[in-house]
Amino acid sequence: MTKASRIAVDAMGGDEGIAVMLAGVAHARRRFPGMEFFLVGDETAIRQGLENHPNLSAASEIVHAPEVVGGDEKPSQALRRAKTTSMGIAIDLVKQGRAGAAVSSGNTGALMSMAKLSLRTMPGIDRPALAALLPTLGETDCVMLDLGANTECDTRNLVQFAVMGAAYARTALDLEQPRVALLNIGTEELKGTDTVRDAAAQLRGAAHLPLDFKGFIEGDRLSRGDIDVIVCDGFSGNIALKTAEGTARFVADLLRRAFQSSTRSKIGFLISKPATELLRHHLDPNNHNGAVFLGLNGLVVKSHGGANELGVQNAIAVAAKMVRDDLTRRIIEDLGNFEARAA
Amino acid sequence: MTKASRIAVDAMGGDEGIAVMLAGVAHARRRFPGMEFFLVGDETAIRQGLENHPNLSAASEIVHAPEVVGGDEKPSQALRRAKTTSMGIAIDLVKQGRAGAAVSSGNTGALMSMAKLSLRTMPGIDRPALAALLPTLGETDCVMLDLGANTECDTRNLVQFAVMGAAYARTALDLEQPRVALLNIGTEELKGTDTVRDAAAQLRGAAHLPLDFKGFIEGDRLSRGDIDVIVCDGFSGNIALKTAEGTARFVADLLRRAFQSSTRSKIGFLISKPATELLRHHLDPNNHNGAVFLGLNGLVVKSHGGANELGVQNAIAVAAKMVRDDLTRRIIEDLGNFEARAA
Numbered sequence: 001m002t003k004a005s006r007i008a009v010d011a012m013g014g015d016e017g018i019a020v021m022l023a024g025v026a027h028a029r030r031r032f033p034g035m036e037f038f039l040v041g042d043e044t045a046i047r048q049g050l051e052n053h054p055n056l057s058a059a060s061e062i063v064h065a066p067e068v069v070g071g072d073e074k075p076s077q078a079l080r081r082a083k084t085t086s087m088g089i090a091i092d093l094v095k096q097g098r099a100g101a102a103v104s105s106g107n108t109g110a111l112m113s114m115a116k117l118s119l120r121t122m123p124g125i126d127r128p129a130l131a132a133l134l135p136t137l138g139e140t141d142c143v144m145l146d147l148g149a150n151t152e153c154d155t156r157n158l159v160q161f162a163v164m165g166a167a168y169a170r171t172a173l174d175l176e177q178p179r180v181a182l183l184n185i186g187t188e189e190l191k192g193t194d195t196v197r198d199a200a201a202q203l204r205g206a207a208h209l210p211l212d213f214k215g216f217i218e219g220d221r222l223s224r225g226d227i228d229v230i231v232c233d234g235f236s237g238n239i240a241l242k243t244a245e246g247t248a249r250f251v252a253d254l255l256r257r258a259f260q261s262s263t264r265s266k267i268g269f270l271i272s273k274p275a276t277e278l279l280r281h282h283l284d285p286n287n288h289n290g291a292v293f294l295g296l297n298g299l300v301v302k303s304h305g306g307a308n309e310l311g312v313q314n315a316i317a318v319a320a321k322m323v324r325d326d327l328t329r330r331i332i333e334d335l336g337n338f339e340a341r342a343a
Numbered sequence: 344m345t346k347a348s349r350i351a352v353d354a355m356g357g358d359e360g361i362a363v364m365l366a367g368v369a370h371a372r373r374r375f376p377g378m379e380f381f382l383v384g385d386e387t388a389i390r391q392g393l394e395n396h397p398n399l400s401a402a403s404e405i406v407h408a409p410e411v412v413g414g415d416e417k418p419s420q421a422l423r424r425a426k427t428t429s430m431g432i433a434i435d436l437v438k439q440g441r442a443g444a445a446v447s448s449g450n451t452g453a454l455m456s457m458a459k460l461s462l463r464t465m466p467g468i469d470r471p472a473l474a475a476l477l478p479t480l481g482e483t484d485c486v487m488l489d490l491g492a493n494t495e496c497d498t499r500n501l502v503q504f505a506v507m508g509a510a511y512a513r514t515a516l517d518l519e520q521p522r523v524a525l526l527n528i529g530t531e532e533l534k535g536t537d538t539v540r541d542a543a544a545q546l547r548g549a550a551h552l553p554l555d556f557k558g559f560i561e562g563d564r565l566s567r568g569d570i571d572v573i574v575c576d577g578f579s580g581n582i583a584l585k586t587a588e589g590t591a592r593f594v595a596d597l598l599r600r601a602f603q604s605s606t607r608s609k610i611g612f613l614i615s616k617p618a619t620e621l622l623r624h625h626l627d628p629n630n631h632n633g634a635v636f637l638g639l640n641g642l643v644v645k646s647h648g649g650a651n652e653l654g655v656q657n658a659i660a661v662a663a664k665m666v667r668d669d670l671t672r673r674i675i676e677d678l679g680n681f682e683a684r685a686a
Contacts, residue, residue, distance in 0.1 A: 219584070270611075
């Protein structure tokens with residue numbers, strides 16, 4: 001067991017409490033039997049929680065952290081307490097090379113700030129990006145980035161996001177040659193801002209990279225399943241992601257109202273419940289949990305604050321795959337290849 | 344009947360043909376009995392079509408246009424043929440003051456280019472915006488703008504969009520004091536780009552205007568029904584709109600798959616069909632048809648290319664309400680008030 005195949009888990013972050021975090025890690029441990037864990041947080045509480053998970057206990061080391069980052073705490077404030085919080089200590093284990101990745105369900109802004117300050121960006125990378133998995137009608141999820149780490153992006157940022165996102169898709173989705181597209185307001189070459197058009201021109205010339213550049217994608221095709229990596233600035237990416245979440249909930253709410261509108265439809269609902277459960281399952285964010293900060297000298301995974309056991313398990317699995325495939329090195333290589341050809 | 348209460352209809356635009364356009368106008372005519380129409384296009388075809396609609400015939404004047412703008416035609420190319428196409432002639436009737444508004448289901452890019460060139464922007468307006476109605480969980484639709492007329496916007500553009508959007512909501516949604524918010528990636532004052540934050544600061548100071556500024560709105564709350572006017576640049580607005588459309592279709596596709604997954608769920612589906620029909624009705628774009636170009640010296644409404652009779656009727660209704668309320672004058676007044684206070 002090398003140091004790099006350990007994952008540092010912030011056991012305290014998240015709304016669901018330590019028991020859910022530990023149960024999720026224990027599930028993941030069964031999927032990745034070689035993986036070991038640092039469990040960071042209140043030592044007594046973790047020790048107590050581990051009594052239900054002897055298998056996980058055998059594969060874990062507890063690292064005590066006296067403090068926890070609050071869910072509403074300002075990133076600037078959390079940063080000052082980095083060294084004493086479970087989140088900060090988990091990231092520091094990555095920095096020290098003792099863990100291959102850190103996973104937290106805590107405050108997103110604080111996690112991003114701490115990760116940036118502690119791990120720094122990779123050589124040549126101007127800005128890290130936040131990437132997540134989205135459900136599609138296809139066989140696999142798709143990767144979308146940036147989702148809010150950078151409100152404004154230049155051409156170079158977008159091109160780097162494309163390269164990093166493709167490397168991530170190769171690992172997270174097991175695709176050899178992910179199909180990559182830039183989010184835009186039309187698919188014709190003339191559409192959009194100069195930044196997006198210039199990024200497309202550069203990516204069209206990057207035929208030597210392990211990605212298949214498909215040009216532009218519009219918002220209405222994000223979930224069709226024919227593109228694996230959707231690249232955008234953090235402003236429009238965040239808006240697209242949240243609009244998709246909100247619309248899915250909107251349609252589900254309308255459906256619920258419709259089913260409750262008459263006795264007949266209530267009966268129909270009961271009969272077709274397995275079908276609507278299937279829909280609920282497909283849209284459950286726990287099945288697509290695990291957003292990743294790409295472009296740092298170390299891997300950090302953000303799990304939903306409200307993730308359940310399954311969600312935590314999936315976030316740990318995202319981290320485990322990235323550690324297994326040494327994603328940081330892959331990204332550095334791909335970016336090096338891109339820059340070398342471009343020069 | 345004053346000249347201004349006539350609507351110029353491009354009878355040729357749209358994928359569904361002249362019969363659907365005329366049937367939609369005839370329906371609208373019943374809702375707005377005082378309204379009269381110019382029907383622009385192939386005279387013989389229109390005359391033939393009107394045989395089924397004697398009431399509309401009595402309230403209409405046919406204006407012959409020898410040509411039609413193609414659905415895939417480039418705006419620059421269409422512009423050169425403006426004077427001989429049904430779309431261009433309909434807009435020209437507005438310019439001449441003979442019609443209060445023009446409605447077309449044709450090529451959006453061509454319509455926008457022709458409208459801008461022919462009608463010009465209002466005094467003090469830098470850029471027109473494209474506004475549309477979106478379904479919500481609330482009692483009324485909401486207005487969203489800009490949806491793609493301007494890929495990049497400055498603070499002044501966003502503030503003008505807010506004022507124009509509020510004036511439009513007062514007319515289209517019959518609200519006295521529409522609740523207005525700027526689309527952003529968070530609701531705290533510090534979130535987003537300088538442009539969005541500066542626009543918020545200016546709108547917070549605009550208490551004398553007939554709108555209720557509510558700060559920022561995130562993508563996941565667009566359809567909650569607690570905001571009436573959502574303001575954004577055309578890039579993120581277009582992406583949000585299309586993402587919402589795509590996600591609604593995605594969820595509907597998943598639901599269809601789920602209902603087809605077993606005999607039991609197929610039976611449940613048949614029983615609850617009135618409920619899913621209700622959902623379909625609520626999401627049907629024909630119920631929210633009629634996007635508007637705001638900020639021009641004249642009113643132009645874009646109807647969906649695939650609109651059915653109901654959709655066309657709704658687009659005409661949007662135009663009729665704007666004509667009835669003299670929206671152009673209202674917007675000029677509101678902008679004047681805003682500028683006067685700001686100065």
